[in-house]
Amino acid sequence: MPSVDKPLELTLSSGKSCKLIRIRKDLIPNYYLLAFPREQGEPSSAEVTEMLSFGIEQAREIALSTTGDSEAYSLLYSGYTARREAGWHVHIVLLGNRWRKAWLYIVLSGKNLLQAVGLRQDDAPRLPR
Numbered sequence: 001m002p003s004v005d006k007p008l009e010l011t012l013s014s015g016k017s018c019k020l021i022r023i024r025k026d027l028i029p030n031y032y033l034l035a036f037p038r039e040q041g042e043p044s045s046a047e048v049t050e051m052l053s054f055g056i057e058q059a060r061e062i063a064l065s066t067t068g069d070s071e072a073y074s075l076l077y078s079g080y081t082a083r084r085e086a087g088w089h090v091h092i093v094l095l096g097n098r099w100r101k102a103w104l105y106i107v108l109s110g111k112n113l114l115q116a117v118g119l120r121q122d123d124a125p126r127l128p129r
Contacts, residue, residue, distance in 0.1 A: 005022055007021045008058070010051075012047050012050050014044065014047055016040045016043070018037075020033075021033045029094075030062075031091070031094075032058075032059075032091070032093075034058070034089060034090045052077075055075060055090050055092055058092070059073040059075060059092045059094075062092070067094060072095050074104065075091065075092055076091035
């Protein structure tokens with residue numbers, strides 16, 4: 001498997017590309033973004049399908065090499081109007097067990113709640129341009 005410590009680029013059938021990027025966060029370890037750069041516009045349905053397939057494939061490989069379990073991951077995708085960051089992207093988080101999944105949801109809900117009431121600034125990872 002290629003190193004995920006530096007971005008991994010995939011060229012889609014359409015000729016456009018997406019990148020798998022490792023995001024280093026203390027509260028959410030083993031966190032990755034699969035991003036479709038903004039300057040390419042919004043991806044077509046076929047491109048989204050191809051990217052999701054690539055994301056699942058990479059999530060399984062990373063989970064297997066990290067946890068020994070190829071199914072120890074979650075994918076999070078927000079539709080266009082629910083996104084905080086412009087551009088299409090999917091979150092990949094390695095979990096390992098149900099407690100880690102519960103922790104992920106606690107962190108995400110707490111962060112979004114604090115941002116909604118103005119007690120926390122947005123520190124979203126910026127997608128590649």
